[in-house]
Structure formats: C-alpha cells, structure tokens
Amino acid sequence: MAVTTFTTLPPAEWMQRPGLDRLAAALGEGAARYVGGAVRDTLLGLPVADIDVATIHPPEEVVRRLQAAGIKAIPTGIAHGTITAVSDGTVVEVTTLRHDVTTDGRHAEVAFTDDWQADAARRDFTMNALYADMSDYRLHDYFSGIADLHAGRVRFIGDPLRRIAEDHLRILRFFRFLARFGDVPDAEALAACVVRANDLMALSRERIADELLKLLVARDAVGVLRLMVDHGIWQPVLPEVDAAAVDRLAALVAAEAAAGIAPDPIRRLASLLDIDNAEGVTARLKLSNVQRKRVAVALGDANDHPLAMGYRLGIEGAVDRLLRTDDPNGAAMVAGWARPTLPLSGGALVERGLARGPDVARALRQVEDRWIAEGFPDAARTAAIADEVVAQALRATSNA
Incomplete structure (x- = not known):
C-alpha cells in the first residue's frame, strides 16, 4: 500500500471536526500532537474514526486546561495518563507522554515524561509511532514509520x-x-x-x-x-483454525465478493468452524449469546429456497448460511429482500370455526408453511389457503 512522502499531514475530513481548534489552543502551542491511527491512516488516504492526542502535560494539568477552556474532561484512564476530551461534541483521547517502568506481558506500569521519542519508543509498530503537531500538522517520525508505510512493512520498534x-x-x-x-x-x-x-x-x-x-x-x-x-x-x-478452516474462509470471501455483500466478522468466524467445534470455540472465546447463536445458524444446512430461508431464519441468518454454502446469488436475493408478514392471524381461523387453543396454532403453522411454499402470495390467496386448512381440520375433528 503506497503512501506519498509528506513533511506535514495532507488535508483530511477529520481535521474539520468541531472543537479541535479549541482543544489545540487549550493544550498550547507545541505541547500536543496527534498520534497513532489518525496520522497513519491520513497518510494512507484512509478514513479516520478515532482521534488520539499525546501531550507533555501531566494528566492533572490537562484536566485543568480543558476545564479552563470550557471543554469537558473525563478521567477515563487518568492513572495511565489518559483523559477523554469532549470539545464541541468531538471526542478525543488525550494521553500524557509515557515510558514503561515494568511490564508482565499483559499490563504495564508507566511513568510520565516530556520526551517525545521515549513515548514513541514504547509503542508497538513504527507506523503507529507517527506524530503530527496540532497547530500546523508537521510530522515527527522517530523510527522510520513513514518508510515502512511506503514498503507495506509492519515492523516492531526495537x-x-x-x-x-x-x-x-x-x-x-x-x-x-x-x-x-x-x-x-x-x-x-x-x-x-x-x-x-x-x-x-x-x-x-x-x-x-x-x-x-x-x-x-x-x-x-x-x-x-x-x-x-x-x-x-x-x-x-x-x-481449530487449521488449513481446512482457512480454505473455508477463502471460499466465503469469494462468495461475499460475488454477491456484493460486505465482510462480516461473525460470519467469517463461522466459516472457520464446523458443527462439531463451533459451540466449544465460541464459548471459549466468550462471545455473546447473540453472536454464538448467529454462528450456529450460519452452520446449518441450506436445503430450502433462499427466500424461505430468509423468512424462517431472518435476513442476516439466511445470508450467512447461503454465503457459507457458496450460494452468492441466493444470498444477494435475500439481502435485497423485504421480509413479508403473514397476512392472516389466528383470530381469522377462529372466525372460520376453529376452537381457540392448540388447533388454531397448528392450523396457523400449516397456513404459513403453504404460504411460504407458494412464494408468499397476497391476502386473497392466503385466505383461500386458510379456508382449505380450516375445512380439513374441521373434517378431521368431526371424524374423530
């Protein structure tokens, strides 16, 4: 992925977000820089979601300056130097320059510093250790991160x-x-x-x-x-993520592209799994119940018409299953479909002579099954189906 050489960040949409000028003024000239993803992604011409700022000011001073400027300051991670600033609705994470004192592989004890290069040195990859002044967007690159962006190279610092x-x-x-x-x-x-x-x-x-x-x-x-x-x-x-699993993922990615359907992480995770290991893996990964159910639905058989699957499983579940079973045309059909509602209620069956209770529920399911099988016909045809189902149910009752 190529990136043009710059000495300052090129213009980008995120720079126009309200409140950034106020935030820069509050932190002071030369005391704060944009850092990390916002800088990296701007250089790559990618959209920027989150904005992070590094500053030489200690956390308490950051809070004082923000409050003095009328900017909301939330001490989200003050022990580690991070203050969430909300400036005219724009949310920015402001973190004091740090260096690691001790680490255990999961957590780090940090000390604050005013040394920009020391702060850069504790970051993971060179492309994430790029800074740009808040005032004029001048770039600071301590570990050849821009060259690594040029080369498409993810390189650790140190x-x-x-x-x-x-x-x-x-x-x-x-x-x-x-x-x-x-x-x-x-x-x-x-x-x-x-x-x-x-x-x-x-x-x-x-x-x-x-x-x-x-x-x-x-x-x-x-x-x-x-x-x-x-x-x-x-x-x-x-x-469980083995060569066969990656082959299944590759097939799903191709099906998504053929159907013109955007990638989805849970759908793609389902493709890595099978019916025998999915429950154990999703539990081990502590996915939510909703996510686990979605994986289970995706791994079912695609043995019905795509629209019937869309009705019974929901649009998302049917699309997942159809893509996983390599039916991009069916998935595209369902993805662009407005799921209909059965134009009949249980009360309509009671009016036709059925007694309230399990007979109505059973007959309504029969009507719905025929309605689905016939391709979701209109209310008139659905009423005719209901007449036939009710007549059959009443004959069965009278013959019992």
Whole structure:
C-alpha cells in the first residue's frame, strides 16, 4: 500500500471536526500532537474514526486546561495518563507522554515524561509511532514509520522479542496490522511471533476474540491467516483454525465478493468452524449469546429456497448460511429482500370455526408453511389457503 512522502499531514475530513481548534489552543502551542491511527491512516488516504492526542502535560494539568477552556474532561484512564476530551461534541483521547517502568506481558506500569521519542519508543509498530503537531500538522517520525508505510512493512520498534514480552497481544496485533496494511511480513517480526506463540495462552480469551474478529475483516485476512496456520501461531489457543478452516474462509470471501455483500466478522468466524467445534470455540472465546447463536445458524444446512430461508431464519441468518454454502446469488436475493408478514392471524381461523387453543396454532403453522411454499402470495390467496386448512381440520375433528 503506497503512501506519498509528506513533511506535514495532507488535508483530511477529520481535521474539520468541531472543537479541535479549541482543544489545540487549550493544550498550547507545541505541547500536543496527534498520534497513532489518525496520522497513519491520513497518510494512507484512509478514513479516520478515532482521534488520539499525546501531550507533555501531566494528566492533572490537562484536566485543568480543558476545564479552563470550557471543554469537558473525563478521567477515563487518568492513572495511565489518559483523559477523554469532549470539545464541541468531538471526542478525543488525550494521553500524557509515557515510558514503561515494568511490564508482565499483559499490563504495564508507566511513568510520565516530556520526551517525545521515549513515548514513541514504547509503542508497538513504527507506523503507529507517527506524530503530527496540532497547530500546523508537521510530522515527527522517530523510527522510520513513514518508510515502512511506503514498503507495506509492519515492523516492531526495537527488539521484537522484547516488545512481545512486554505485551503478548502484540503477536495478534502484528498479524492484524499485516492483514490490513502489509505486503510482505517483516522476517524478524515473524520469527519473534513464532518463537513467542505460546505466550498467547496468558491472554484472556476476550482479548484474543477481539483481535481475531478485527483480523477477519482486514484486506488480506485469508493470506495472513494462512501464514499464521503455517507457522503454528494459533495452535496454543485455537487449534481449530487449521488449513481446512482457512480454505473455508477463502471460499466465503469469494462468495461475499460475488454477491456484493460486505465482510462480516461473525460470519467469517463461522466459516472457520464446523458443527462439531463451533459451540466449544465460541464459548471459549466468550462471545455473546447473540453472536454464538448467529454462528450456529450460519452452520446449518441450506436445503430450502433462499427466500424461505430468509423468512424462517431472518435476513442476516439466511445470508450467512447461503454465503457459507457458496450460494452468492441466493444470498444477494435475500439481502435485497423485504421480509413479508403473514397476512392472516389466528383470530381469522377462529372466525372460520376453529376452537381457540392448540388447533388454531397448528392450523396457523400449516397456513404459513403453504404460504411460504407458494412464494408468499397476497391476502386473497392466503385466505383461500386458510379456508382449505380450516375445512380439513374441521373434517378431521368431526371424524374423530
């Protein structure tokens, strides 16, 4: 992914968000810089969602300055130096420059500093250690991050083994960033991830799930997952993600493209699993009940007409299942379909002579089944179906 060489950030939509000028003025000239994703993605011409700012001011001073400027200051992570600023409705995370004192692979104890390069040195990848002045957008690149963006190279800052020891999640972040931004894996970084793969067992399954779901919708999810499988990265925590699973994901990605349907992380996760392991994996990853149910629905058989599936499973469930079973035309049909409502109620069956209770419920299901099978006909045809079903039910009752 190419990036043009700049000495300042090029203009971007996010720079016009209300309140950023007020925030810059409150923090002071030269005392605060945009950092991380907003800088990286602007250089790549990508849309920016979150805005992060680094500052030399201690957290208490940040709060004081924001309040003096009439900007809302929320101490979301004040112990680690982070204040959430809400300026004219624009939300920005403002964090004091830091360096790590101790780390245990999951958490870090930090100390505040006014050294920009020390703050950059504690970040994971060179492309995430790019800063731009809030006043004039002048760029600061301490570890050749812009060159790495040019090369499509995800590279750790410093010794990769040490960086992974500081935070084991960086293994999964490396592969996610490679899938999103990279072209060729950095050999030293890849080797370190292989050596430290067992460190993933120390992470919470929620953090693993979060990274996996983000990776699954990245630009080169299939290629990077295959690389991870080939190097045994998933073996310690998700051995179910094997070569066959990646083949199924590749087929799903192709079906999504053919149907013109956007990638979805839960649908793609379902493609990695099968009916035998899905329940165990989704429980291990601590997915929500809604997500677990969606995976289970996606793994069912596609043995009905696409619109019938759309009615019975819901649009989302039918699309997931049809794409997983390589029916992009059926999935596209359902995705653009307005799910109808049965134009008949149980009360209409009572009016036709059925007694209230289980007979009505049973007859209504029969009407609905025939209505679906006939392609969701109009109210007149549905009424005729109801007449036939009720007549049959009444004859059965009289003959009993």
